[in-house]
Amino acid sequence: MIEHGVLNNQLSVLRAKKGYSQKDVAEKIGVSRQTIVSIEKNKYNPSLKLAFELAYLFEVEVEEVFQYILKEEL
Amino acid sequence: MIEHGVLNNQLSVLRAKKGYSQKDVAEKIGVSRQTIVSIEKNKYNPSLKLAFELAYLFEVEVEEVFQYILKEEL
DNA sequence: ACATTATGTAAAAAATATATTACATTCAGT
DNA sequence: ACTGAATGTAATATATTTTTTACATAATGT
Numbered sequence: 001m002i003e004h005g006v007l008n009n010q011l012s013v014l015r016a017k018k019g020y021s022q023k024d025v026a027e028k029i030g031v032s033r034q035t036i037v038s039i040e041k042n043k044y045n046p047s048l049k050l051a052f053e054l055a056y057l058f059e060v061e062v063e064e065v066f067q068y069i070l071k072e073e074l
Numbered sequence: 075m076i077e078h079g080v081l082n083n084q085l086s087v088l089r090a091k092k093g094y095s096q097k098d099v100a101e102k103i104g105v106s107r108q109t110i111v112s113i114e115k116n117k118y119n120p121s122l123k124l125a126f127e128l129a130y131l132f133e134v135e136v137e138e139v140f141q142y143i144l145k146e147e148l
Numbered sequence: 149a150c151a152t153t154a155t156g157t158a159a160a161a162a163a164t165a166t167a168t169t170a171c172a173t174t175c176a177g178t
Numbered sequence: 179a180c181t182g183a184a185t186g187t188a189a190t191a192t193a194t195t196t197t198t199t200a201c202a203t204a205a206t207g208t
Contacts (some may be wrong), residue, residue, distance in 0.1 A: 001166090002104035004130055007123060021154060030076035032197050037156070044195060045123045047165085049081060052142035056078055062136055068126035075196095095184060106167050111186070118165060121195085153206080162197070167190100174185075 005068040011040045014058045014065065029053050079142040085114045088132045088139065103127050 015025060022040070026033040031050065039046050055062045089099060096114070100107040105124065113120050129136045 001124060001127065002102075003123065003127070005126065007126075023154075028076075033155090034157095034198080035196055038196085041156085045121045047119045047195075048122050048125045048140060049077065049119045049142070050075065050196095051122045051125075052081075052140075053075065053078065056142070056144075066122060066126075068123070068130070070130075097184075107185090108168075108187095109166055112166085115186085121165075124165095149208100151206100151208085154204085156203080157201085159200095160198085163195080165192100165194070167192070169190090170188090172186080172188105174183100176181100176183085178179105178181085 003071075005070045007042060007045060008067045008069055009039065009042065009065055010067075011036070011054070011065065014060070018058065025054075025057065028057055077145075079144045080148070081116060081119060082141045082143055083113065083116065083139055084141075085110070085128070085139065088134070092132065099128075099131065102131055 011025075015022070020028075022033050022036045026036045029036075029050070035046075035050075038044055039050075051062050051066055055065050058065060085099075089096070094102075096107050096110045100110045103110075103124070109120075109124075112118055113124075125136050125140055129139050132139060
């Protein structure tokens with residue numbers, strides 16, 4: 001895939017606001033804690049559904065959880 | 075994963091507006107045409123990066139390409 | 149000092165997205 | 179009637195995400 005940008009996310013910030021631990025988020029979404037850790041550290045590229053579920057949990061838009069930083073902006 | 079919604083998308087509409095074929099989109103994004111077909115038919119759950127690349131191509135927000143329809147709304 | 153919770157890391161297995169190839173069908177243009 | 183472009187479907191192979199399990203460390207409360 002041609003990649004015009006790189007993924008970034010605000011997961012730890014959003015977690016802190018709500019006072020959720022990684023484990024809390026994992027359980028609320030129904031994935032493993034490892035998945036949350038990996039996403040939080042930008043280790044990989046989650047599925048769109050997972051992104052929407054995270055946005056739903058934190059009651060924000062997908063773009064507030066994940067940012068696609070265009071390479072030309074770096 | 076707990077799924078509060080189902081994915082829907084406007085790919086064929088956006089393609090039509092721009093006059094792009096599936097092949098065009100596949101080539102512009104750098105994925106196979108099969109991937110575009112499968113996403114368009116809601117056969118699966120693309121990666122977030124791919125969703126962002128599609129939004130970038132069509133010059134719209136991710137939410138204009140993909141909608142997460144909450145099950146309570148169905 | 150001890151127990152508990154939160155976080156970070158890692159490796160292997162399982163699940164799923166994506167690639168590749170091939171073929172069928174429909175439709176527009178000639 | 180023919181050709182080429184666009185779309186739909188399917189099977190297998192490959193790549194990547196996600197799970198599972200386990201262990202290490204730091205921080206907090208008792």
